[in-house]
Amino acid sequence: MNRRLILILVAALVVAVPLSLLAGRVWIDPIAPTTRNAALILFELRLPRAALALVIGAGLGVSGAAMQGYLRNPLADPGLFGIAPGAALGAVLSFWAGYAASVWLLPVFALVGAGGAMALLALIAGREGGVALFTMAGLMIASLAGALTSLAISLSPTPFAMSEIVTWLMGALADRSWREVGIAAPLTLIGVGVLLSAGRGLDALTLGEVAARSLGLEPRRLQARMIVGVGLAVGAAVAVAGVIGFVGLMVPHLVRPLTDRRPSSLMVPSALAGALLLLVADCLCRVLPLSGGELRLGIALSLLGAPFFLKLLLDMRRGLA
Template identity: 50%
Template sequence: MTRYLWLMIGLTAGVALLFVASLLVGPAKISPLVSLSALIWGDSGPLTLVMREIRLPRALLGIMVGASLGLCGAAMQGYLRNPLAEPGLIGVSGSAALGAVIAIQTGLTAAFALALPLAALAGAAVSVVLLFALAGPRGGSLTLILAGIAISALAGAFTALVLSLSPNPFAATEIVFWMMGSLADRSFLHVTLALPFILLGLALLLPLARGLDTLTLGEDAAAALGTHLLRLRLTLISGVAVMVGTATAVAGAVGFVGLVVPHLLRSAVGARPGKLLAASALGGAAMVLAADIAVRLILPGRDLKLGVLTAIVGAPLFLHLVYRTRRDGG
């Protein structure tokens, strides 16, 4: 227990540190003390505007998006008992992006702002339901990955199609954003839009810890221990759809966070899927904040996509996992 406590304290401290660092990094070079005092005390000057309206929402969204992706990765992997189940890789983020793009291009979002997260959520829900139906309760690697490839490809193709049909000349160039994700130029409008849904997702997924722990003993044992399997499954699907949908609606599809973070933390929590949930939420927040700081340090003033960095870290790890799955005869 103490080890877990220390882990959580360490992760929280890491997120807090990265949050402050994210506030201090940007294309405009401002000294840390000046910018923090402009943020906290503030005046009507341009510096306060930059800190409060540009950097603060960006850092907050980094936490929200990262926590969502980390938590959803851990939850899906716990439920399917398969370390390859990651929202970005198996097409859940891609489908959410398709939902968001349809809502934006049909003009729904202009009429009704909540249409954006709701449409993305619907897109994510369709793909999670489809994946769970195809992969079955044990989530065999092969079916899961193959179904995920097909769903990703289809969602990506439709996203490109919808954006190409748009009368807006910029829309077609934004396929990269929807497939790679970015937090550039997001504002408090996006924070207020996403926050209620992210909180709802946390409320749905975090209490599943005990159920996921019992599931490691097998479904019969879990049912005998009082876990209501159907309810667990439905809550999990809703939670993942809400969180991945919302995160994708505001930041595009950022891949690999839900794969890397649970993998790194799994041994630290003694391979207990229940404990992994909260730890992965914190770890995901730290990873996305770090990636968002890195994109601004590597190419300040250009919008390097978050997914570029998460994939550079995540894809080799994914290959390693595939190799181990094969060696274990899975």
């Protein structure tokens, strides 16, 4: 069942990636390209953008699947860990530090922010490795980072910087280059690898913490894997694309009924489906006719995600989820 799902998703990606390269403000005819600079648009604009969508979508998808498995809650989202808000705070501070000085400043600041959130999380929750304390610590870090971000915005040196920050926070893949791919891809890859290695522990957690320990789970080791894995995948995503919410929530939830529902069998399909979702959503954002530029990806996904979340809650209330 799982193998077939993975094959279908891979096939969908194989179809979607080339199509996504052709779509955009300028449509490119694949057979007889009449567009000027077609090669330039393809290789310098659209290909890195598609690669970034795949990398970030896969990272967010796996992070969401792992988070839900770890917290044993289908409503969990990587944002709950406080890592995305931590990364966003770092990025916002880079605007203060004069981010224009170097193209590396923003992603590096964001990664430092994500790392700080990870360290704080490990420090508060790491001792005993319990899930409840971990969740509370994550929520605390998320709200603290959110408040500090708001503070930084409200005190921003110039109105121009403020609008720049706010726009960046909304998350997008527009105007990204191979440099961003170079930052995000290796970090995400390591993060995804770490999370995949946590699969067995997450399976054991299906039976609750006590039974999981009796099956040989070492809670602190699993927690460390979660922090490092989600930290790298989500931190890298925020560092290059801003905050893109709801992917980590929606994707595992959509994929779960198609698997045997074990957390470990959810991970690879969630990576593929996350990549597909982000690629398609980014394509639609690019194509949608909108005066004053294109729809920002982060906003589009939030618009899609909020009603999805609501439906999930209603389903759960009816005991269907």
